Amino acid sequence: MWLSRSVTVSLLPSIAKFSPFLPMHNSLFCSHLHSQTSLHDDAVSQFNRLLHQRHVPSIFEFGKILGFLVRMKQYSTSISLIKQMEFKGILCDLANLNLLINCFCHLHKLAFAFSVFAKIFKRGYHPDAFTLNTLMRGLCDKGEVKEALNFHDKVVALGFPLDQYSYGILVNGLSKIGETEAAIELLRTIQRPSIVMYNIIIDSLLKEKHPTEAYDFYYEMVIKGIPLNLVNYNTLIYGFCLVGQVEVAFGFLNEMISNSIRPDVYTYNILIDVLCKERKLGEAKNVLGVMVKAYVKPNVVSFNALMNGYYALNKVRNAKQVFSAMTHMGVSPDVKTYGIMINGFIRNKRVDKAINLFQEMHDRNMVPDTVTYNTLIDGLCKIGRISHAWDLFREMRGRNRQANVITYSSLIDGLCKNQHLDKAIELLRKMRENGVQPDMYTVNILINGMCRGGxxxxxxxxxxxxxxxxxxxxxxxxxxxxxxxxxxxxxxxxxxxxxxxxxxxxxxxxxxxxxxxxxxxxxxxxxxxxxxxxxxxxxxxxx
DNA sequence: ACGATCGCTG
Missing domain, CATH: 1.25.40.10 (Tetratricopeptide repeat domain)
Known part of the structure; x- marks a missing residue:
């Protein structure tokens, strides 16, 4: 019954004639750009003032500033300030040590995080749930989920406290490494799984293209009387679009609206993206108008999705209009914006323009991410400019951008198609050496390349x-x-x-x-x- | 301290 196509879409017919491409004068949409850098500097100088006061301020004063810096994701700064604090003889309390663990985890420096964990004991403190959760999350973020589970077993055996978040972290860790079955098993051991846990499972099932199972979990929530929230609906809408059941997704959109849950920027962005992928650019643009009318401010993702939609249809002029509309509305392009434009030009056979944009990123002090490098490397390979692609590949390491299976596959494909078969096999060896496992794409590229090359x-x-x-x-x-x-x-x-x-x-x-x-x-x-x-x-x- | 959106390989 839920697969019925007769779902009425209450949103789209009400689309305004509003043109999202006119400059906005509504103060709601003029962004007040806080300079994160200056806030960061203020926090640091405030910290230093405290540090050099004649009367040593309470540890809580430092804690407030450190908490702020962590919320600003300034992990390295926080770590160095804590070091200075301890150097001055001001010893951390448990909250500071937890914060320090959190910073090291975010920087993927787990060895340091665990040495702080040891320090907690040395100083006579007991780790709390926050400490343990942070360490488990740190392990999960590095893909060391098995280690996180072992750690969990140990701390439970030692009688340390865990809380509602602990299992969410583990369920999420398992899901994100593709162990959804194990995540479900874990969820089944919990008496009252949280909304978040259900969401993690539904999200993974849909991303792995198991809509029926995902629907079963949705249904279970309904049966158990667990009210779905905004994120649940966004996950369902996105996931059902992903498995190609767009009308089911719109059904969930209607359900959420009738449950008085207002779509937010995620919801609208998902709709923009799916409409772009269905080549319905007019409707996608209208969604942007609808969201503005609903006082939901489009963000960089909204514009990126729409721009990508136009580039996919080779409508470069429209894509450029989106770019200028975006800057008019005070939304700054990000690395992905550039990645989308670079990809757009490459699709449009304008590799020279793509290279210019890549250069422009340098000028703007934007470091291209792996995906952007991949896009350009592949584009260069496809027009036979292997040595240029190779230069970019080597440049990645110096800029701390990890080459992944796609980077290698693109280069191997380029090498094969330009009669460098031995170099292709050599690169296969090298990628394994660097801990990047070839996937089916890589293997198929190589087999094709070898066969064609006799x-x-x-x-x-x-x-x-x-x-x-x-x-x-x-x-x-x-x-x-x-x-x-x-x-x-x-x-x-x-x-x-x-x-x-x-x-x-x-x-x-x-x-x-x-x-x-x-x-x-x-x-x-x-x-x-x-x-x-x-x-x-x-x-x-x-x- | 746990969940959702956009760009890359045949």
Whole structure:
């Protein structure tokens, strides 16, 4: 019943004729830009004044400033101020030590965090739930969820206090490393799971494309009388858009509105994005108008999503209008804005313009993130400018940007397509050495590259390696191998592999059939080609 | 101290 398409969308028909692209004069939307830097400096000088006073101020005075700096995410500064404080002989209390642990965790310096943990005992304090939760979150953030669970077991055995947040942190940690099943198991051990825990599970299930299970958890909340809040609805709306059930998402939008929960900037941004992805740019732009009418201020994500939508349709002029509307409304472009524009120009075959924007980021003291580097590296590779791409790849390390599986895959693809097959294999070795595991994309790029370059042997080695490691090849993997075998005239082997593919439950797509049929025709095996052709038709693979 | 939105690889 919930899948009904007859959901009426109360929001969209009421869309105003308001043009979001006119400069705004409403004071509500003029941003009052606080300079974070000057606030930070003020806090530090205030701290130093306290530090040098004749009468030593109470520890709470320092604590207030430290708390402020942590809220401003100034972790390194907080750590150095605490060090100065202790150097002056002002000893931290438990709250300061907790704060220090928190700072080290945010900076992923867990060894330091745990040494502060030891200090808590040395000074005769007892860790509280905050201490333990912070350490568990620190472990989870680094992906060391198993360690967090072990830590949990230990502190429980020692009788230390945990609270409502503790299990939320662990459930979240498990979900974020893809262990949703384990997260659900953990949730099931809790008598009254919180709204947040339900949300974490529903979010993960939808991101892993399990809408039915996600719906079951939503239904469980309803049955148990747990009222859904704004974040729950945003998660459901986003997730159902993600699995392609946009009308269900709009159903949740209506449900939240009828429950008197007003959409916020997240809700509207999700709608803008999904409408852009459905190529309904007019409606996406209207949502921006609706949100302004509802006194919800669009943020950088709203504009980024809309701009990306226009770039996806190669509507560069409109995208530029969005950019100027955004600055008119006092919303500053961020790294992602630049990433979207760089990607837009590359899609538009204007790599030169993309490079200019990349340069502009330098001028604005913006450090491109991994995704931006990936975008440009891939764009350069695709037009054969491998050495330029390679320069950027090397530049990343110096700017503390981690190359990931996409970075390597793009470069490997570029190397393969420009006849540098040995270098491609060398880079595969290097990525593993650097702790980046190739995924199916990487493997398929390599197999394709080797086959096209006439190095079937290398392709077979990579394919065999995949099997040896217990991974399942996917359709593109089989297609690449089958095509490689056909190219070398090894039709029988190609057909044997095709049988194995089908037996393994990996069903051919239209490309598989095209490869096989054209190879059979080329080889004069017309009758066999026709058999495959009819099989393809009977499977309804022609659109 | 736990949850939600935008950009990158075949």
């Amino acid at each position: 190095r079937l042997k290398n392709a077979q080695e990579i394919f065999q390696d995949l099997l040896n490691k217990g991974h399942n090849p996917n359709i593109p993997t089989y297609n690449a191998m089958i095509s490689g075998l056909c190219k070398e005239g090894l039709l029988d082997e190609a057909l044997t592999l095709w049988s194995k593919m089908e037996d393994s439950g990996c069903l051919s797509n239209v490309i598989t059939f095209e490869i096989i049929i054209s190879a059979l025709f080329k080889n004069g095996q017309t009758e066999k080609a026709e058999v495959f052709f009819h099989e393809m038709i009977s499977r309804d693979l022609l659109k």
